[in-house]
Amino acid sequence: MPLIEFSPYWFLLFGVGVASGFLNVMAGGGSTITLPVLIFLGLDGALANGTNRVAILVQNISSVSSFHKSQPYSLRTVLGYAAWTLPGAVAGAIYATRISDQLFQTILGVIILGVVITLIIPRGTILSTAKRHLAGRSPWIYPALFGIGFYGGFIQVGVGFLFMAALYHLLRLDLVNVNRYKVFIVLVYTLPALAIFMWSGDVDWILGWILAAGSALGAWLAVKVSVRGGEKFVRIVLIIALLIMGGKLLFS
Numbered sequence: 001m002p003l004i005e006f007s008p009y010w011f012l013l014f015g016v017g018v019a020s021g022f023l024n025v026m027a028g029g030g031s032t033i034t035l036p037v038l039i040f041l042g043l044d045g046a047l048a049n050g051t052n053r054v055a056i057l058v059q060n061i062s063s064v065s066s067f068h069k070s071q072p073y074s075l076r077t078v079l080g081y082a083a084w085t086l087p088g089a090v091a092g093a094i095y096a097t098r099i100s101d102q103l104f105q106t107i108l109g110v111i112i113l114g115v116v117i118t119l120i121i122p123r124g125t126i127l128s129t130a131k132r133h134l135a136g137r138s139p140w141i142y143p144a145l146f147g148i149g150f151y152g153g154f155i156q157v158g159v160g161f162l163f164m165a166a167l168y169h170l171l172r173l174d175l176v177n178v179n180r181y182k183v184f185i186v187l188v189y190t191l192p193a194l195a196i197f198m199w200s201g202d203v204d205w206i207l208g209w210i211l212a213a214g215s216a217l218g219a220w221l222a223v224k225v226s227v228r229g230g231e232k233f234v235r236i237v238l239i240i241a242l243l244i245m246g247g248k249l250l251f252s
Contacts, residue, residue: 009041010210017214018221021059024160025183025222031056031157032112034211045104047204049096049155050197054208056156057194059215060187066223067180078181082188084142085149089189092153093196108157109250115158116243141170145185152186153193159186183219 016037020030031052038048067073096104144166152159163182167173173181197203 010207013037013041013207013210014214017055017059017211017216018218019214020055020211021062021215021218021220022222023218024056024059024215025063025179025219029115029158029160030059030215030218031155031159032115034215035108035155035157036112038207038211039105039108041207043204043207045099045101045108046097046197046200046202049104050194050200050202051204051208051211052156053190053194053197054203054205055211055215056186057190058212059219060183060190062216063183063219063223064187066220067183070223071180073180073184078184079188081141081145081181082185084145085152085185085189086192088146088149088151089153089193090196092150092155093193094153096154097197097200097202104155106250108155111155111157113243113250115161138170141166144170149189152189153196 016033020034022030023033024030034052034055035048038051039045043051064073148159148162148166151162160182163185164175164178167178167181168175171181194203
């Protein structure tokens with residue numbers, strides 16, 4: 001059952017929100033932490049998935065605002081790309097509210113372990129290798145955005161990595177603009193996705209707002225701060241934590 005009365009776990013949830021907001025803006029993967037924690041706090045899969053969207057919405061409002069202050073968006077361009085994700089996000093969110101809790105947790109566990117693999121492979125090596133084989137912008141960006149929209153509407157976990165790959169490889173954006181576009185697009189498609197979870201009653205607003213408060217702070221810090229030291233240690237700790245959470249989801 002979701003928590004209603006005050007609990008010390010709320011402080012944990014706020015801290016998890018800070019970490020996830022920071023990770024989501026810098027690269028992606030914040031939901032690999034938040035969804036398992038929400039499930040471990042007693043929410044079923046659909047309710048955890050919907051509750052997580054409150055934090056996703058707030059953290060992206062925070063990061064888009066910060067990015068826009070430093071360099072205004074070209075709204076026509078970024079909204080054009082965001083529009084391609086909307087049909088997929090709606091379909092993905094509807095599907096997420098209809099699958100069984102056990103199937104959702106199995107899918108989540110598999111995806112989390114997949115994210116671990118992407119963390120082990122050096123991202124810089126992948127990006128530099130792909131850069132040598134791609135030239136110019138690709139029309140494949142449009143079906144890619146639709147597919148990523150479906151995945152984001154369905155489960156969200158690791159969607160930032162998919163956007164980084166698509167925007168960097170297919171649009172040839174530099175990494176700064178990859179993050180700027182990514183958070184704006186996620187903000188846009190999260191609105192209808194959250195509405196679908198609300199309509200199906202799969203949002204715990206108390207836990208959602210606690211998580212969202214931490215996520216907004218983490219997103220703001222990620223925009224303001226460039227992390228250069230300690231990345232290897234953080235990566236190792238994250239991998240270990242994800243292996244534990246993914247294994248528990250799959251084998252519990």
